[in-house]
Amino acid sequence: MSETPDTSPDRVLVITGASSGIGAASARQASAAGFRVVLAARSHERLSALAEQLGGAERALAVRCDVCNWEDQQRLAELALSTYGRIDVVFANAGFGGPRGFLNDTPEHWREMVLTNVYGAALTLRATIPALRESRGHLLLTSSVAGRRALPGSMYSCTKHAVTAMGEAARQDLQGSGVRVTLIEPGMVDTPFFEKRPDEALLADDIAAAVMYAISQPAHVDVNEILVRPTAQA
Secondary structure (H helix, E strand, O other), X not given: OOOOOOOOOOOEEXXXXXXXXXXXXXXXXXXXOOOEEEEEEOOHHHHHHHHHHOOHHHOEEEEEOOOOOHHHHHHHHHHHHHHHOOOOEEEEOOOOOOOOOOOOOOHHHHHHHHHHHHHHXXXXXXXXXXXXXXXXXXXXEEOOHHHOOOOOOOHHHHHHHHHHHHXXXXXXHOOOOOOEEEEEEEOOEEOOOOOOOOOOOEEHHHHHHHHHHHXXXXXXXXXXXXXXXXXXXX
């Protein structure tokens, strides 16, 4: 049994929703720790700029990916494997929110949110679990404090409850495979998620630090959940 974390160079981390916020911050911190990173999002221009900042093609790969599209997800996994030869960590992070109140949003926006936050995360798991089984790797999913306690009229909260369940379902499904599963549950974070930036919120780098803590543990330690709030949050 390994008592020390795997600190070998060139481990490969795949991140969805990597063009901004928590995804981009996690990519930067992982790259600084020696990971090669595969960056996925719909905004290829921002992804390409981030990949260049992180060392270019030798260290970072930008892949345009709509997480709701199964072919895109398969291509993401295939490109990660063909380019770097392995996948060690997958961070299913893509998602977005909307206004509270069951009469205050459009059905079309709800549909896109449910597909991105829930179906998209499930497709990321489906596309990458075979490679994670091969590497005895690590799967992380971004849920939320809103995935632990229901918020009034919040469809976003409903989707994050589904992601919370998905994390535990994946942990049980992967039992005995050597693959670790971690659910990241942020409270209020100052990211582009909010149109009006909140005061006294966590920074994206704070959540990225939680991600790095989970993946830096010894192989026999699985940090199942990290629920992190700003000190000022009720």
